Amino acid sequence: MSISHAPPPPPSPDISGEATEEIPETGAVPPPELVPLVPASARRARVPRWLRRTTGPLLLLVLWHLLSVTGVLSDDVLASPGTIARVAGDLVEDGSLPSAMGVSVQRVAVGLLLGTLVGTGLALVSGLFRIGEDLVDASVQMLRTVPFVGLIPLFIIWFGIGETPKLALITLGVSFPLYLNVYAGIRGVDTQLIEAGESLGLSRWGLVRHVVLPGALPGALTGLRYSLGIAWLALVFAEQINADAGIGFLMVQARDFLRTDVIVVCLIVYAFLGLLADLAVRTLERLLLQWRPTFTGR
């Protein structure tokens, strides 16, 4: 019935001891030259990685400073790093930058909230119901291809030049990536798990709550990250049109007075806020997705 695997009994139970003596007997094959394998720690460079990584940007900063000091870069083209730091300090001191940041952050927050509600709501309707998919998905996929920035003129006609068109633009920009990712997340939930849920006697709502929605969460958070990026982008566009407050307004004003220093400060603030937002989503992911096998944070 079974095939015999048993080889003839070895001469000695201790094979490792025997082996060194047997090698010369085989004769024909010369023994290979042995090379020591050095532990990775011994070869590692002395400079820590984070220091090496910060060197590049710092060198760039020094170069920029040198170019400004020597007059190659005039203040009209790009202000020197020192000037920018000083201007940033001034702007914070006289309160114009904090108030502008407050206005801008509020716009992004409200737009993001509305966009999340719209995007997630539509995705739930079309992800969970066949009829919802038929009604919603085609229209959303069609509208998605329209560059939302192109809608600015229309929004100005519809909503005037107050806060509404700005919020509408951010909301619109945010909705699509969320819709796409939540919808894909819902449709991508493992059918095996849904079947397991059914076999456990979960109701339709129970399946949605315990299986479908948690399964769509990773996709939803990816969507949220895309959305945040787009929210800042939409903010920049929105604030360039007839704004009387916000970071974009500061920039437009600075452009009129050729203040490159203020413009750069504003750009840095945009980058900083974007970074903060990304950090917030990462924290959210760490809290909500610790069950994921691929999760390596913590």
Added chain:
Amino acid sequence: MATDVHRPVTSAAPAAVRVDGLIRAFDGRPVIDGLRLDVRPGEFVALLGRSGCGKSTLLRVLAGLDREIEGTVLVPRRKAVAFQAPRLMPWKRVWRNVVLGLDGKPERAVAERALDEVGLGHRARAWPKTLSGGEAQRASLARALVREPDLLLLDEPFGALDALTRVRAQRLVGELWQRRGCAVLLVTHDVEEAVLLADRVLVMDRGVIAHEQRVDLDRPRDITDPRFAALRAGLLERLGVEAPTPASASASTPASAAAATSASTAAASAAATVPARTAT
């Protein structure tokens, strides 16, 4: 020794599963074709068959996961399934997976009792991703048992486990069954596993139960027992695997299996009714 299930159903006898004239077709091609199956309460039945013979489909039908069927299917209200993959919800801790779908707001203690029974009480708060294959499969078993099923459906639950873990998991299932006394239908492709655990081994072929083999060995069973080996060899032959000795050249082919089916229909009335379960 080998009797066929195509025997008259005595409607008075209690049953945990009663299937008659079941047909399940995929795109007009019947995978299950007029199948009849009875499982008594507390009986351990193993279902063997070549891959693609419809045994997993039958289990899905009994689990209520596949309703595109014709015929009579009667199953207990309380039934539970353990699949080949553990199918734990990765976003729920182990104990929440176990109580998922239970009525009301189940206590954690309920889950812990079931997990203790499969030797996993200490992992109640773990995420499924941190479980080993065997642990995950035991958690899945606990999730099935916590429902106190009258019928436990096992779909090749040991198929993905390594050999050592499989032996332990098989032993565990045997013990749990003896303690709980629920009817079990085990779908497997492992003949040894079937003979080791089941009161009755069924071989499925061409959409029906083509062969039935009672296993009257005492428990716990010894795979080195010659009677065990004989049962195993007989079933392997039924499945179309030729025995290695040249003497038994009469290996079963699809043709002979079909012949067995038609012969059995004629002899249906003469077939003996299955005696009561022997195991404790």
